[in-house]
Amino acid sequence: EVQLLESGGGLVQPGGSLRLSCAASGFNFHSFAISWVRQAPGKGLEWVSTVSGSATNTFYADSVKGRFTISRDNSKKMVYLQMNSLRAEDTAVYYCTKDHPYYYGLGAIFDFWGQGILVTVSS
Amino acid sequence: EIVLTQSPGTLSLSPGERATLSCRASQTVSGTYLGWYQQKPGQAPRLLIYGASSRATGIPDRFSGSGSGTDFTLTISRLEPEDFAVYYCQHYDNSRWTFGQGTKVDIK
16 A cells, blocks of 8 residues: 655744655655645645656756755655745645656656645744 | 646536536646646545546546646536545646646535
8 A cells, every 4th residue: 555654844933944754655666756745725736846766856846946955765765855944935735745657757647645744934 | 837727716516416627728738747636625635537538546437537738627427425625637747747726616
């Protein structure tokens, strides 16, 4: 059974940092891209970042580029999102997602989602 | 940058009725990279459709996707009580991922 479990969320002051973690199990981890998608309170879904299965390639939304860094450790089946210079508009539930196998690790469409973790940026 | 516009914003229907949800892209896109998700309150989204028309594992056949070019449609043939939720379309192109703003299907 595929499982994605996020951790590391919480309350942080504007300008602060936080690192989210995603623990994966139940699938061939290194073969799949992993992405972070967020949802601000009462709003829609926004793609944040993606890392390829080999960790060779990383991609970021313009809204977080230069502030967030995605990484993965295939030996531990973990993905991380380091979030620096946080702003109030980064307040959201952050979901860890896995790409659908039809897309051969491209990360194009998300077939499994974690339960999400809340990040609140406020003074 | 591709923008996905979903309509209507809210669809008020009764159980047993047919729901037709639209997703329009700002330019021609490949249906291969078009997906639909369902999200219920307090839950993570769930993949329904990928490749514009292929149902994800375990998705009932009352859900179907269609379309090409700039216009894509999610159809729920007969609404069940558990289908009242928010639906999002999503597209991938050249290392950019885009979601529509969502359509809420609520009980009339």
